[in-house]
Amino acid sequence: MQKISKLGVLTSGGDAPGMNPCIRAVVRTGIYSGLNVVGIRKGYQGLIENDMYDMNPRSVSNILNLGGTILKTARCLPFRTDEGMETAYQNLKEQGIDALVVIGGDGTFTGALRFSKKYPDIKVMGVPGTIDNDLYGSTYTLGFDTATNTVVEAIDKIRDTADAHDRLFFIEVMGRDSGAIALRAGVCCGAEAILLPEKATAIDDLIENLRAGQHNKKSSSIVIVAEGDKNGGVYDIARRVQNEIKVYDIKVTILGHLQRGGSPSAFDRVLGSRLGYAAVKALLNGHTQKMVGLQANNIKITSLEEALTQHEFKLEQDLMEMADILSI
Ligand code: F6P
Numbered sequence: 001m002q003k004i005s006k007l008g009v010l011t012s013g014g015d016a017p018g019m020n021p022c023i024r025a026v027v028r029t030g031i032y033s034g035l036n037v038v039g040i041r042k043g044y045q046g047l048i049e050n051d052m053y054d055m056n057p058r059s060v061s062n063i064l065n066l067g068g069t070i071l072k073t074a075r076c077l078p079f080r081t082d083e084g085m086e087t088a089y090q091n092l093k094e095q096g097i098d099a100l101v102v103i104g105g106d107g108t109f110t111g112a113l114r115f116s117k118k119y120p121d122i123k124v125m126g127v128p129g130t131i132d133n134d135l136y137g138s139t140y141t142l143g144f145d146t147a148t149n150t151v152v153e154a155i156d157k158i159r160d161t162a163d164a165h166d167r168l169f170f171i172e173v174m175g176r177d178s179g180a181i182a183l184r185a186g187v188c189c190g191a192e193a194i195l196l197p198e199k200a201t202a203i204d205d206l207i208e209n210l211r212a213g214q215h216n217k218k219s220s221s222i223v224i225v226a227e228g229d230k231n232g233g234v235y236d237i238a239r240r241v242q243n244e245i246k247v248y249d250i251k252v253t254i255l256g257h258l259q260r261g262g263s264p265s266a267f268d269r270v271l272g273s274r275l276g277y278a279a280v281k282a283l284l285n286g287h288t289q290k291m292v293g294l295q296a297n298n299i300k301i302t303s304l305e306e307a308l309t310q311h312e313f314k315l316e317q318d319l320m321e322m323a324d325i326l327s328i
Helices: 019-032 044-048 082-095 106-118 144-165 180-189 203-215 234-244 256-260 266-284 304-309 317-326
Strands: 006-011 036-040 052-055 099-104 123-128 168-173 193-195 221-226 250-254 290-295 298-303
Touching: 006 019, 006 044, 006 082, 019 036, 019 099, 019 266, 044 082, 082 106, 099 106, 099 266, 106 123, 106 304, 123 266, 123 304, 144 168, 144 180, 144 221, 144 256, 144 266, 168 180, 168 234, 180 193, 180 221, 180 317, 193 203, 203 221, 203 234, 221 234, 234 250, 266 290, 266 298, 290 304, 298 304
Parallel strands: 006 036, 006 099, 099 123, 123 290, 168 221, 168 250, 193 221
Antiparallel strands: 036 052, 290 298
């Protein structure tokens, strides 16, 4: 087994609360294990631009509570090209880095797998970091819990004003093609309806459901729309409903990027620490082209190949059924 001596760490793609606790764990576990650790700025862009710096235990002091990522992040198109990868590889060789921990989502993992297949002498370990919670191989991804809490806090506030005015609100939440945030937040906030990419909802059924709510003397209604829902966008849905139910005073709120920020929750701090620690241990034990994840509250290692090809993630069936029943 080829031993590793110098470890690089980067965050890539959309930032997620919990990335900083993870960076801290990678740096300190690496140094504790006798490795030199290098921070790479702005994800794969920093590899191409040779934007790296030596880290020590103090480089990651007092970051557990910080949202965002101290290493910064980017969505880097040049890394998708052979030339970009070759430059990144030459820079890594020049720095003497022989292993990487990459923290990010499926775009990050796709880049990591392609790179390490091309240059297998650089060992690679992925850590799932995205608010979308859409990666196979880990029940939870870094940032999902914090983002969901942020959404719940925001929707609770909207509920106050919706109730005061007897209004109907359509609230769009993030998640790309995943309805994970929408579903959890919907259950937490007693949303009257949750529109998810994973489950087709006919607008006629939604209208019927909202009419039933009126009939049942609901004073306010909240419809959460996951951004990936296939009904044509939150404004379009609101307009179609408004055309059919004139009595409602309808408002639309798009929560947007506030969902990505904020201090990581206790759950995400622990998850980031566990996954960062596990990623370094896995590299030291000879694993490469893999990701560490949490399954049934245990650390599990999954190949990046499997994580990316089996990328079908499933929402909890009971939550989907229950959400409708509990909001009658
Ligand atoms: O993947 C995280 C995420 O926040 C998605 O939920 C969202 O669709 C996307 O990133 C937004 O990306 P950007 O910040 O590049 O606009």
